[in-house]
Amino acid sequence: MSTIIDRRSSGTRSTSNQERLQRRVRARLKSAVEKMARSGSIEDLANADQPISIPTRDLHEPNFRRDFSDSSWERVLPGNKEYQRGDEINKPEGGGAGQGREGSPDGLGDDEVAIVLSADEFLDLLFDGLALPNLRKTAQGDVQAEQWRRAGFIKDGSPSRMHVGRTMRAARARRLALRAGKRRELQELEEARSKLQEEISTRIARKEDVSLEQERLKILDEQISILARKIKAIPFIDEADLRFAHIDQQPHPITNAVMFCVMDVSGSMGEKEKDLAKRFFLLLYLFLHRHYQAVQIVFIKHHSTATECTEQAFFGAREGGGTLVSPAIMLTEDIMTKRFPPDRWNVYVAQVSDGDNYFADNTVVAEHLHQLLPRLRNLFYLEVNRENESDLLQLYDGIAEDYPELITARASAQEDIYPLFRTLFSSEEIPSHV
Amino acid sequence: MSKFLFTDNDWTFPRLDAVTEAIAVIAAEELHLDTYPNQLEVISAEQMLDAYASIGLPVYYAHWSFGKQRAIESGQYRRGEMGLAYELVINSDPCISYLMEENTMTMQTLVIAHAAFGHNAFFKNNAFFRQWTDAEGIIDYLAFAQRYIAQCEERFGMDAVTDVLDAAHAISRNGIDRARRPRQLSAREEEQRWQERERYLEQQVLEIWRTLPPAHTPSTHSPDIFPSEPQENLLYFIEKNAPHLEGWKREILRIVRKITQYLYPQGQTKIMNEGFACFVHYHIMHSLHAKGLLTDGTLLEFYASHTAVVMQPDFDDRRYSGLNPYALGFAIFQDIKRICVAPTEEDRRWFSFAGDPDWLQHIHFAMREFRDESFVLQYLSPKVMRDLHLFSLHNAVDEATYRVSAIHDDAGYQHLREALAQQIADSSRPPDIQVISVDRWGDRQLRLKQMDQQALDLEEAQKTLGYIQELWGYDVHLDIEDQTLTVPQPRPDDEP
Numbered sequence: 001m002s003t004i005i006d007r008r009s010s011g012t013r014s015t016s017n018q019e020r021l022q023r024r025v026r027a028r029l030k031s032a033v034e035k036m037a038r039s040g041s042i043e044d045l046a047n048a049d050q051p052i053s054i055p056t057r058d059l060h061e062p063n064f065r066r067d068f069s070d071s072s073w074e075r076v077l078p079g080n081k082e083y084q085r086g087d088e089i090n091k092p093e094g095g096g097a098g099q100g101r102e103g104s105p106d107g108l109g110d111d112e113v114a115i116v117l118s119a120d121e122f123l124d125l126l127f128d129g130l131a132l133p134n135l136r137k138t139a140q141g142d143v144q145a146e147q148w149r150r151a152g153f154i155k156d157g158s159p160s161r162m163h164v165g166r167t168m169r170a171a172r173a174r175r176l177a178l179r180a181g182k183r184r185e186l187q188e189l190e191e192a193r194s195k196l197q198e199e200i201s202t203r204i205a206r207k208e209d210v211s212l213e214q215e216r217l218k219i220l221d222e223q224i225s226i227l228a229r230k231i232k233a234i235p236f237i238d239e240a241d242l243r244f245a246h247i248d249q250q251p252h253p254i255t256n257a258v259m260f261c262v263m264d265v266s267g268s269m270g271e272k273e274k275d276l277a278k279r280f281f282l283l284l285y286l287f288l289h290r291h292y293q294a295v296q297i298v299f300i301k302h303h304s305t306a307t308e309c310t311e312q313a314f315f316g317a318r319e320g321g322g323t324l325v326s327p328a329i330m331l332t333e334d335i336m337t338k339r340f341p342p343d344r345w346n347v348y349v350a351q352v353s354d355g356d357n358y359f360a361d362n363t364v365v366a367e368h369l370h371q372l373l374p375r376l377r378n379l380f381y382l383e384v385n386r387e388n389e390s391d392l393l394q395l396y397d398g399i400a401e402d403y404p405e406l407i408t409a410r411a412s413a414q415e416d417i418y419p420l421f422r423t424l425f426s427s428e429e430i431p432s433h434v
Numbered sequence: 435m436s437k438f439l440f441t442d443n444d445w446t447f448p449r450l451d452a453v454t455e456a457i458a459v460i461a462a463e464e465l466h467l468d469t470y471p472n473q474l475e476v477i478s479a480e481q482m483l484d485a486y487a488s489i490g491l492p493v494y495y496a497h498w499s500f501g502k503q504r505a506i507e508s509g510q511y512r513r514g515e516m517g518l519a520y521e522l523v524i525n526s527d528p529c530i531s532y533l534m535e536e537n538t539m540t541m542q543t544l545v546i547a548h549a550a551f552g553h554n555a556f557f558k559n560n561a562f563f564r565q566w567t568d569a570e571g572i573i574d575y576l577a578f579a580q581r582y583i584a585q586c587e588e589r590f591g592m593d594a595v596t597d598v599l600d601a602a603h604a605i606s607r608n609g610i611d612r613a614r615r616p617r618q619l620s621a622r623e624e625e626q627r628w629q630e631r632e633r634y635l636e637q638q639v640l641e642i643w644r645t646l647p648p649a650h651t652p653s654t655h656s657p658d659i660f661p662s663e664p665q666e667n668l669l670y671f672i673e674k675n676a677p678h679l680e681g682w683k684r685e686i687l688r689i690v691r692k693i694t695q696y697l698y699p700q701g702q703t704k705i706m707n708e709g710f711a712c713f714v715h716y717h718i719m720h721s722l723h724a725k726g727l728l729t730d731g732t733l734l735e736f737y738a739s740h741t742a743v744v745m746q747p748d749f750d751d752r753r754y755s756g757l758n759p760y761a762l763g764f765a766i767f768q769d770i771k772r773i774c775v776a777p778t779e780e781d782r783r784w785f786s787f788a789g790d791p792d793w794l795q796h797i798h799f800a801m802r803e804f805r806d807e808s809f810v811l812q813y814l815s816p817k818v819m820r821d822l823h824l825f826s827l828h829n830a831v832d833e834a835t836y837r838v839s840a841i842h843d844d845a846g847y848q849h850l851r852e853a854l855a856q857q858i859a860d861s862s863r864p865p866d867i868q869v870i871s872v873d874r875w876g877d878r879q880l881r882l883k884q885m886d887q888q889a890l891d892l893e894e895a896q897k898t899l900g901y902i903q904e905l906w907g908y909d910v911h912l913d914i915e916d917q918t919l920t921v922p923q924p925r926p927d928d929e930p
Contacts (some may be wrong), residue, residue, distance in 0.1 A: 002472035021501030079748020
């Protein structure tokens with residue numbers, strides 16, 4: 001009469017409701033995400049599984065209901081201790097109809113709902129409506145790599161690629177096919193021979209002439225020995241049996257990207273500038289990560305010389321000295337050529353600087369940029385914390401007129417970075433300069 | 435060899451089977467329970483949260499409000515503010531009970547007795563459930579609703595469907611025929627056919643409306659009043675009479691109305707339903723122990739859970755959050771048995787059945803024929819009022835203090851009983867708002883009127899009115915005692 005079912009493996013079914021809930025509060029989630037991107041800590045941004053609380057008034061479901069605050073009522077309560085009929089009790093301050101619950105440890109009150117976004121959902125909202133400016137190239141298929149792939153079996157090839165299993169299978173099939181007919185014939189002949197022999201022996205017993213039969217027996221014996229030779233001559237393995245594994249070159253799009261983070265670490269770049277840079281790099285990294293399977297990062301710091309370094313050294317180090325930009329550009333070019341050839345990688349460069357550069361170095365920079373830019377997807381140049389445009393920025397802007405890959409921008413406060421990012425990547429148009 | 439069903443506390447499927455069988459024997463032989471066949475499903479905590487979010491229904495259409503509910507509840511659960519129920523049971527045939535996988539074997543035994551036999555018998559026998567719900571068809575209907583709404587989302591877009599559902603949910607509590615009972619289950623198919631015809635007729639009416647020249651006849655000359663009598667079921671009225679509502683929207687209103695109606699008895703019988711289930715599990719657990727099937731340790735664990743469930747915190751206790759339906763219901767059912775078995779002089783004055791040794795018959799009668807309001811009015815005894823130390827508080831708006839209007843003494847019993855019944859009635863019934871007229875020959879405005887005297891939350895009412903107007907397509911007014919509510923700004927029209 002009763003059935004017991006184990007339902008635990010059927011999983012949860014709340015996704016569709018969750019999806020609709022997020023859709024409903026999308027605008028609010030988006031602004032919360034954007035606020036985090038603007039002013040939240042970088043750690044929050046990088047591992048975005050923080051719950052986002054949404055005021056319930058956004059999710060209010062009205063209906064006809066009573067208003068107890070402003071009317072007479074009578075209520076039955078349990079646990080009387082000393083009251084007698086007719087006793088009067090002072091009303092609590094502030095109406096007291098509702099019992100407020102204190103805020104919980106995570107700061108959520110009764111009037112808030114926490115929505116936990118997965119990392120993907122978070123980034124979807126963060127980069128909603130944004131696109132990489134140079135992605136069209138990939139769509140046209142100009143950057144593709146060749147890859148060796150298995151492509152079945154062929155009858156000809158180098159011995160090292162011979163497929164033993166396939167070859168033996170083919171050999172066995174051939175042997176079976178060639179032998180079968182001859183075997184049948186052989187069997188028939190042998191049967192005929194034994195019959196003949198029997199006849200000979202009966203004739204001999206009856207003392208009859210057997211010379212004709214002896215003649216036929218001789219012919220049969222010859223035929224049998226020929227057939228046996230033929231069967232034996234079928235080779236165990238033949239050239240026709242050989243099979244080779246085939247591999248073929250097939251084109252496939254490059255799905256890896258490398259991002260060069262280039263930053264000026266000379267004395268003029270303080271904590272604040274570095275934080276701006278970090279925020280910019282992080283957003284760019286997350287954004288690239290949405291487009292490519294894997295994104296590698298190369299950190300290059302420079303003052304008067306440029307070195308590749310770790311992330312800690314990159315953001316932590318503070319070094320003195322004057323500033324030269326060209327060594328960084330050259331190092332980037334060098335590493336790219338050696339380790340990340342552009343025919344196999346989507347190369348992005350993000351450069352942050354306060355614009356200080358020896359004037360004489362500018363021509364060298366220009367020269368190298370002309371070489372570097374055609375091989376890149378994009379070079380983003382962000383100038384931080386400067387009241388007016390530096391010579392370097394003007395130089396870059398000049399070059400950007402010829403190379404749409406070069407994108408420049410300026411920012412002076414943490415809050416600027418995310419909006420700037422949005423303008424840089426808004427998918428309606430592709431700005432080359434902001 | 436002991437007869438114990440289990441001695442350690444891990445549950446296994448064979449044990450669940452054995453326990454269910456043993457309970458079924460007691461339920462049938464000692465309590466004469468008539469139940470639907472049982473389907474016990476073991477689920478995880480996550481799945482329990484899912485079930486919570488969809489009012490316990492195993493299949494439900496998708497809507498953001500259920501996602502919101504789940505977000506709130508899973509947050510509370512994770513913070514440890516809310517424990518999950520040990521079980522959840524669905525009024526269906528077969529009767530589906532969910533058992534949490536975290537439960538100990540003792541808890542599973544308790545839960546099976548409570549849900550799979552207590553609630554199950556209540557669903558099958560209580561007059562309210564029998565008349566208002568169709569246990570056999572509900573799962574199919576829910577599956578149909580889920581499919582239908584998913585199809586609508588595909589065809590008309592998620593936003594359009596959400597709009598209709600939002601509006602339907604806003605007035606779902608006013609989507610029940612309280613005065614008129616729905617038809618008997620045997621007439622279900624008949625009813626369907628009848629509704630098909632009615633819908634067809636409505637569509638014909640619509641065509642005639644369309645051909646009328648607009649607003650030539652001034653509304654004051656309107657010869658007839660439509661509807662001829664006030665209509666309490668707003669959802670039904672709009673579904674059948676809204677001038678321009680597309681067919682699929684009407685069907686969605688109907689789905690919301692049907693499901694609300696299915697759930698309606700549960701809100702009306704919370705005290706009784708839980709009380710009866712507690713009464714049943716209490717009897718069954720003791721009986722299992724008396725038969726030597728449960729160890730003393732199991733019984734002690736059972737007591738710990740049972741007392742936690744039927745505990746009623748005092749009004750000034752931090753844990754107090756209203757009257758506990760488990761506590762009140764269990765106390766009354768236990769008391770009915772006591773009044774039969776060991777009546778006092780007082781009981782004889784209050785109850786005509788006091789001293790009748792056939793207590794089971796009275797328990798069954800109480801379980802079958804009442805709902806919370808009438809149940810309290812009929813069976814709340816002075817003994818229970820004294821045990822719970824009930825008292826009533828009266829609040830008048832213009833006074834600075836509350837007044838204690840009655841306590842648990844001879845002078846107060848009757849008043850307490852009535853006040854509590856009234857309180858239950860008020861809390862389980864939404865404000866009584868009815869359709870009084872439609873200006874069919876003029877601007878087609880819909881006029882609603884609040885028929886009871888309770889203060890209405892005006893801000894809420896206005897928002898709700900906005901939803902009604904969205905469905906109706908023309909102006910909607912609500913008359914409250916001394917004022918008329920309208921929707922402040924006409925919402926942008928749905929039509930393209």
